[in-house]
Amino acid sequence: MTATRADAAAIAGAVPDPELRVVTIGELGIVRGAEQAEDGHVVVTITPTYSGCPAMDAIRDDIRSALAAAGYADVEVKTVLSPAWSTDMITESGWAALERTGIAAPGPSGTPTCPRCGHQGRPTPVLQISRYASTPCQSLWSCRSCLEPFNAIKKL
Amino acid sequence: MSEVATEVELLGLGDDALIAAQRLAEWVSRAPTLEEDVALANIALDQLGAARMLLAAVGDEDELAYRRDDHQFRNCLLAELPLGPGRGDLDFGWTMSWLLMLSAAQLLRYTDLAGGSDEQAAAIGAKAVKESTYHLDHARQWMLRLGGGTEESQRRVQQGLDGLWPYGHELTEGIRDRWLAIVEPVLAEAGLKRPDDRWRPGGGRDGRHTEHLSYLLAEMQSLHRAHPGAQW
Numbered sequence: 001m002t003a004t005r006a007d008a009a010a011i012a013g014a015v016p017d018p019e020l021r022v023v024t025i026g027e028l029g030i031v032r033g034a035e036q037a038e039d040g041h042v043v044v045t046i047t048p049t050y051s052g053c054p055a056m057d058a059i060r061d062d063i064r065s066a067l068a069a070a071g072y073a074d075v076e077v078k079t080v081l082s083p084a085w086s087t088d089m090i091t092e093s094g095w096a097a098l099e100r101t102g103i104a105a106p107g108p109s110g111t112p113t114c115p116r117c118g119h120q121g122r123p124t125p126v127l128q129i130s131r132y133a134s135t136p137c138q139s140l141w142s143c144r145s146c147l148e149p150f151n152a153i154k155k156l
Numbered sequence: 157m158s159e160v161a162t163e164v165e166l167l168g169l170g171d172d173a174l175i176a177a178q179r180l181a182e183w184v185s186r187a188p189t190l191e192e193d194v195a196l197a198n199i200a201l202d203q204l205g206a207a208r209m210l211l212a213a214v215g216d217e218d219e220l221a222y223r224r225d226d227h228q229f230r231n232c233l234l235a236e237l238p239l240g241p242g243r244g245d246l247d248f249g250w251t252m253s254w255l256l257m258l259s260a261a262q263l264l265r266y267t268d269l270a271g272g273s274d275e276q277a278a279a280i281g282a283k284a285v286k287e288s289t290y291h292l293d294h295a296r297q298w299m300l301r302l303g304g305g306t307e308e309s310q311r312r313v314q315q316g317l318d319g320l321w322p323y324g325h326e327l328t329e330g331i332r333d334r335w336l337a338i339v340e341p342v343l344a345e346a347g348l349k350r351p352d353d354r355w356r357p358g359g360g361r362d363g364r365h366t367e368h369l370s371y372l373l374a375e376m377q378s379l380h381r382a383h384p385g386a387q388w
Contacts, residue, residue: 051283052205081209082279084286130191131294132198140191156286 029089
């Protein structure tokens, strides 16, 4: 195996998020980095989006199996809390992928743009139905222009 | 809270969050609307996440959660109380009063942790502050709607406040003024009456709990005690 440290980080970062399959955990800002010691031991550092996010165990397993498939036998996944994850850590390609599947960004004013019709909430409103949605990191909205419901990532 | 959080303080906060998570989970599949069901489950999940970080900072999280008896828990009494007027009751107005009181206190405690010099505790605090802000806002919005809603909604949310208020003294020890500065304006805006400061039940931080904790722990711990180390 001639893989380098950068490869380990890239492989870990390319793992799809178990809840939001359209984005990778790298794009979501969950992977902080990867270090490989002389003896081949790899330490991947991740950070939770929400502290109780139930996807974290699946993410750890997925990282281990992705790296194992690439030939890294000895992998440790470490969780760090600081600096705390924020929505600012989602990459541009991450936001684009989320929006393509109908999940909006929080929007600078706190009101998201409807990912289905592009309506920005004026004069017909985009209404928040619930602060909490199908995953801890999303809220539920309804666009009064196209009348479709959609999820938006909560600003954190 | 002193600048360096002690193990006792971290354990108290961790137990508050763990017991609150278990309590809130009673709402799953029983909330008034689907959206609220999801919201309460998410808040319970955040509480569990904070509890895991805090308990892991002072020991083995599973040992602490599943192998201690009621007198070894250090949560404040508020966290363990039923979310309605009596044991087994679930009342939504009552629950929102409970969540307002609890999340305002947690927000302040976590803010203090985040500003402290203990690096690990500060990281946990900084993470939990963000989530507590959402919990507090959720409770606040419901207090405004229920307080300003119908006679029945106002009666029930006020009943919750009246029943829970005495337990706020133990909850807010050392942060009472800052806590009142958050909670009082919400009550005023919602047209709710701030209950009188009369009796001040306490003892949870020393392991003296109400009977409600024993029932809660029996449910939470029974599987692990019957099958130690069980995983699923």
